[in-house]
Amino acid sequence: MDPLSGQLFLFINRRCDKMKILYWDGDGLAIWYRRLEQGTFQFPKIAEGLG
Template identity: 40%
Template structure:
């Protein structure tokens, strides 16, 4: 099964550099130990290394973990490097990130709640 990121409850990215030699157990330990999140929830957890041309995604699909790994050829991901934190992002922000754009797009039109009609 391939992960459909539109059907997950949350998408989390681990900001900063992650040792990309870590496998499922090591990445799950980061999620649970450092950020106190449940790796068995319906969430995708994303990690990026120092070169910013590779990322890993960890996902529990109900009977086991999936570890997805991608190496970008000819580009870099604009991964947030400022702090060592986990950040909950939207599907739109994920698309931006994986297309090589920054997550924070100040000129993007933001969703707003419509005002009630009278």
């Protein structure tokens, strides 16, 4: 995939307590970083046959 396409790229560590989002903001790449002090990020389940 092309990082200059305007899409967001999401990266999550194995413990699901840290997340990085990479995106093109028009004149350069930007990264958002989030770390949880407690708990984990929750994501919807992907149905079989999708994705």
